[in-house]
Amino acid sequence: MPSQSSIEHHSWWKKIKNHRYIRFFLFLIFGLITFGLLASNVIPDNIDIEAGAVSTQDIRSPVTIEKTEETERIQQEAAESVEPVYTLNARYADNQMERINDVFHSIRLIQLEVREQRGDFSNIGDAEAGVTQDEDQNVWTMEERIEELQARLSPELGEQLSEETLQTLLNASSEELQVAQEATTSAVYDVMTEEVGLGDVSEARENAEEKVRAASVRAGLSDAMTEVARRGITANYMIDEEATQEARQSAAEMIEPAMIREGQLLVEEGQVITAEVYEDLSLVGLTDDNYNYSPLLGLAMLVFLMMFVLALYLNKAKTSLQSNNTHLLLFMLVYALTLILMKLTSFLYQTDLPGVSYIVPAAAGTILVAMLLQSRVALFMSFLLSIAASIIFNQQTSGMMDYSFGLFVFFSGIAGVFFLNQSNRVSHMLKTGTLISLINLTIVMALILLKSLPLSIAELGMYAGYAVTSGYLSIILAVGLLPFFEAGFGVLSTSKLIELSNPNKPLLRKILLEAPGTYHHSVVVANLAEGACEAIGANGLLARVGAYYHDIGKTKKPQFFIENQMKIENPHDKIPPKKSAEIIIAHPYEGADMLRREKFPKEIIEIAEQHHGTTLLKYFYFKAKEAGEKVSENEFRYPGPRAQTKEIAIVGIADSVEAAVRSMQSPTFEKIEDLVRKIMNDRLEDGQFDECDITLKELHKVFLSICETLKGTFHSRIDYPDDEDMKKVEGE
Template sequence: MKFNEWSTYWHNLKKHSIFSWLVLIALGIVMFISMLKVAVPDKLDIKLHQIAKQDIQSPIEVVDRKATNDLRKQAVAEAPTSYVYNKDDALIQVEKANDLFNVLQEVRDDNNKSDEDKDDATSDSDKKKDSKLSLEDQIKLVHTKLNDATDNQLPDDTISKLLTFSEEDFSRTRDITSSTIYETMSNKIKWSDLKDTQEKAVDSIPTSVISQNIHDVLNDILVQYIVPNYVLDAKTTKRNKEDAENTIEPVVIRQGEVIVKKGDLITRDVIHKLEVVGLMDNHFNIFPFVGLTMLVLFLVAMIAAEFRVLSRKIPTAPNAYLSYLCIFVMTMLILYLGSWLQATPLDHLDLVIPIASGSLLITMLLNKRLSMISSIVFAICGGFIFDTAGLSSATFDYEMALYILFSCLAGVFLVRKDHARPKFLQIGCFISAINILSVLLLVFIKNGNLNFVNVGMEAGFALLSGFLSIILTIGLLPFFEATFRLLSPMKLIELSNPNHPLLRKILLEAPGTYHHSVMVANLAERACEVIGANGLLARVAAYYHDIGKTKRPRFFIENQFNGVNPHDRISPQLSRTVIIAHPYDGAKILREHKLPREIIDIAEQHHGTTLLKYFYYKAKEEMGDVILEEEFRYPGPKAQTKEAAVVELADSIEAAVRSMAKQTPEKIEKLVQNIFNDRLEDGQFDDCDITMKELHAVRTSIIETLNGIFHSRIEYPEEAKKEKDKKSV
């Protein structure tokens, strides 16, 4: 594709509505790439049992789940086991032992009675046979009775001995059993101590007073009936373990925590911690990229909202979008420069970056609101970019973000784009002062020990940053103005210089037009300031709006000084052609001299599609109704901006007021109102966004300014006498 074809394609693309979206996509890509390091954590190439070559800090704050679980398991294991002491168990077990001996005594008694002495009331189950029961049957009977009455785990041999004991031995065994159980179980007995306690109870019975058989029987009985009375309290123990587990706080590896120091040995614990914070992971994690994408979309949406406002205020919106993209990329490069300076041995050198230059350029070339939004975006991006220097373990460097935000906003609030030449020295001093205050603010917030040497260095670099920002802005401003054909206060003031070749041309070739243009400029500037439009642009555009009259200056009444009017010798149609051509001749001259598009548009639009009434009615008188009104109208376009509308009104009103025989406040107000009504009825403001409220404010401003210009003068005595003499002649 040839260069001309590329140029045509590029020109058409800039006019397309999709162009702003392409710029926004480019901004999103630049932001995403700038902060990409946040989503891609550093990977460490270290191995077990090596020596650490540098301090390694945790880049994030994360819970070490394994360490937390280990501590909780240990706490649960060490939690105290709760026991409950049942004092009544001693009596209960004595009672159970008595039940055993009662059953045995009953069987013994029944077996020793004869059949004739048997009690008739005895139940069938307890009846004896005609002869005595055998020992085996007695044992079975005991088991039967014991199963119904109490626990029975005594061996048959023990029951057999108890059945065959003499009354004296039986009674002695019973007494020893009860007393031994009670005395033994009056103390706390755990399950773990049960066997030893039972053995001690048996050993406590003196063998000198009992036989071996009694001793063996007592051993079996005591083992049966001496039980634990200090038993586990499961509910309380469970609660103790739960409380112990809950008291263990999660083991947190803090952001910035030194995991291993330079020169220390890499242990398994160190490797584990590095894995927990993700420094040893080699697998892909999509969530950081999702989060970064969401952040970028949010920031781009903020800028997109301001782009919509910008497109309505700036006719050359595509160039404005491109210039914004270039300024944004430049600012990101400055932030990366600061990130690189942060890694240098000289502390705080990163504070010297001229970060405010980006917001200054946006304010002067584009829009103050857009510059404020951009300042916030620069601060957020800077907070993430400065983390990539490697000196900060935090994901977001809030200190640098605040420093960038304050520095950028300082330039935004001091620059007054639409009024006068920026006072760059004053702006630089103000930005430097805000930078120094930001540094001190951050030092005080950290509540650290004041090191006056470090604070002095930080303040010095912050001071230098303000002036470097101004120097960079002054150097780049002409480049952006020339490359993207954008207006700045400096450019407008340069164009308002009376020594400008075109203004000199008007002054020398059409002096009446020059004076008219100056008057229009005064009216338009003040009126624009009242409604919040660009007063400086209106003033400068008014200087040039009638440059087309220099092509045929004598055809315009303000330049006719000898009383000769060339229109008296030509037809109304020819006069119409000459008069109507001057806005477009002027636009052509301005284009040839490469003046800004905004000034060219105002020069071309300052008559809109109004009717050239004088020559229209003159032609109608000569030729009748065959003359069409459209032939005597300016071809337009109508005013597209507030500044163009105000210049159009100021131009027509100034010319009309000047032609009045005697200007009085009442006449001026009536004339101005008539011109306003005529323009409104003719639909001359239909294509611009000026409101009725703003038009009323413009009308009031113009009337006040005209009354100030054409105010009544004091009649001096000498002049009064001359006037009286004239009347008497």
């Protein structure tokens, strides 16, 4: 058999495609390719400049970053500019009142103790009693009384009040002390209830002195009261450290961070690069002395996430990529090819043509995946491509990603998938390209309006022209590359199926000319199988084309099959049943060999090879037993394999049903339904569906679809009256 060009037939791929780690290595290699293509777009351009030099170009920041030192400096200045917070402490007035009352209370206690020493309990002071220190040696002297009084008073007052004042108060009578206490405390209270700052203490003391001297007391006592009052006045309007700290903290927090914004102009062409400007350039990673590896690390994480999400999706989605590593390799090659096309297109930016990057054939990859594999996978691919495109086409932005271009690639890609589904014939590709171009034009105009780009009419026309060209380039590339991928990977696409269904194909012509009954049988089977597959969501077109070729093996000995035995003697009547069975059983495998030699897709070959599964040739088996031969049932069974897919199972059902119904005498709807049900039940009980994933619910839908199609084929016809009947009618 001639060697085939499909990768499936290469020995090296056969050895590794089912290796347990092959999928991991495919994703790893694909991730490295993606990283390599995107790396140059995320590395900041280092500028060869020095402080004090003149810039030869406008330089903008590629990132948004905070100037930490500048922010701290501004915050410090803001905090220091906040004035201290003062508060009136009402407790100070109460404290001073308590101290003054304590002075007079201590004096009364000492006077009481002195009277007890004398044995004199009259309520008069020493000055009124005319007592001197020498009259009674057991009584405290004035010096001792003053010392005792100073010891009992608080340190502030005890040390501040003069001995003369203390002596005056110790010599005062009870009535004088009462008047002095009331006048002094009243004066201190009145002054201390007002705000008394540190600079206002002297004035407050003078105010208190005026109030005290207004009292009607003797001159000496008035002086003592004045001194007590002055010492009782202190500052009560003080700095609140906690409130001041909070105010300064709040002022610092109100300061916006000093930022360098993405796209901010750091230095203009011809401007001298000062030390401050150079520091900013270094901070954003544009100088040689501050190379920043974080973009590469970020890209690596993004690519890993893209590969991880892709692996999860392909593992969950019920597509051929879930287990078919050949299809996975095909997907990754198409993806990589699309990335390379985008990378090459991005270099056109250097031509300075407005909007030239929009000429990228972004939809080519998704169209190829939709045609070769599955539309849902193509939609997911457009999402990943949009992420990559936003990095590849970042020349027009100062940042690492241009999300607007990502949107363009995303919408262009999904447009290719959606419109291809509606018109998937090669002859309609021009229409598909036109629709993609319209979507491209719409999204480009939308982006221009969103950005409010000040474009001239000529520039606007160039943007539109490139977007429209992108749509047509995408479809041209997809159609041009499609045959190479089909041949290289043995993929059976929709366009390939349509091509194989052409009646002028050599093998179909061979069936028609050498086995016309088989050809008619195959066409009916194709109609039955296609409708049943579409009823359960299987590939109806694959079933139709497979049915066309499923009996190609009968062309080896067409006269041994009943549909071709018109006006000839049945050759099976002249040979033993076992020999007849061997001829009949051989046709699926002879047909598969013929298809392999013609390099047909493996899906068509499998339909031809598996459509009979391991069913039993009951007619010849029982004929052999009736003839008295000792036979085994396995000798009259097809060797298989059994149907591996839904499409093969349905073609097998349709094949048996068509042959059985064709041999019926006077078929009715009821008879047809009973026959179809019996055939399907026999195959189910015989285990012919055990190796494919068709369900009982789907088999019921297949039953309904086949019966509906057969009813249309064997519909009741009107019995037209013959000539004799017409004469009788006319005679009447």
